Amino acid sequence: MTEVQTQPESVVPDALTTVLLGHNAFQFTRAGVELGLFDLLERSPGTSRERIGAELGLAERSLDILLLGVTSLRLVERTEEGYVNAKSISDLFTGGHWELVKAVVGFEAYVTYPGLVDFTESLRANSNIGLRRYPGDGATVYHRLSEDPELLKVFYHFMGTWSAVASKHLIKYGDFSSSRRILDVGGGDATMAMAVARAHPDVEVTVLEIPKVVELARKRVAEAGLDNRVKVVEGDIFAGDYPEGHDTVMFVHQLQIWPQDRIRVLLGHAHAVLPEGGRVLILNSMSEDNYDGPLMAALASPFFAAVAGEGGMLYSWEGYEKSLKEVGFDQVRRTRCAEAITPHGIITAVK
Secondary structure, three states: OOOOOOOOOOOOOHHHHHHHOHHHHHHHHHHHHHOOHHHHHHHOOOEOHHHHHHHHOOOHHHHHHHHHHHHHOOOEEEOOOOEEEOHHHHHHHHOOOHHHHHHHHHHHHHHHHHHHHHHHHHHHHOOOHHHHHOOOOOOOHHHHHOOOHHHHHHHHHHHHHHHHHHHHHHHHHOOOOOOOEEEEEOOOOOHHHHHHHHHOOOOEEEEEEOHHHHHHHHHHHHHOOOOOOEEEEEOOOOOOOOOOOOOEEEEEOOHHHOOHHHHHHHHHHHHHHOOOOOEEEEEEEOEOOOOOOOHHHHHHHHHHHHHHOOOOOOOEHHHHHHHHHHOOOEEEEEEEOOOOOOOEEEEEEEO
């Protein structure tokens, strides 16, 4: 009788292996996205190994490596009929989140990865040491990316896709009932400003951005036919020369870039330009107050610590609330965005 040899259990559990070799795990995910494997299996569940190789144009060894990786990572499953996406991947397609995932993959691969070489040094220095990996002399990665058209395209595809998802939370959970003129500080390509303008026809929004982003934002606003209610102006968000006449100041995916002392500068400028009773609104992904999760907030933070600005992270709710109160805001309120694949939340406060 032939003895069946079972594979011995590894002394390193799979969960720890995924952490130790996490960069490789990501590369399999990236390959599956960029080669079109997941799209193929979503269109044709049960696709054979031979057809996958032909459709993706992969040699036998390359196909073996790819399938070994994605099946071991439980991204793809092998059945008697052929290969299928794992439920975790398939659910992203059916839930309408796959384009966001693809944008995240592109952002991590081409924008984030180079600077994370210096993550440990950035923690030691409490500064974004990883910025040195990006050509240019701008003070933030956003300034430097603006000098590289291809990387800038990847970045704004990511931000546009991410903002499109976050804008749904902003419209659903953000309270604009008392807002008539909104200032969107560091509003990027105006995705959020346009979402608010569409949802609230009696509201005007002004986007304040750096010069090289202004042109892109104005073009998108004009194409959307919203240039009568969404304005885009140039300015330095730290200089304090915010346009006046607004009753609401909005920070969307902006404050996480900076350390808390710089956040207080921005909130202070917002407080100074607002009238009594004016409001500030912050939309970000949030960490819990005791910094023990969620996992997505943890894993997204190294980019802000090592690369983005002067050293930020996905801060806790309490961290923002303390800064708001320090610069003079009151009536601070938090709102969790339910049914989100990201840990988004909204904090509002009143002058």
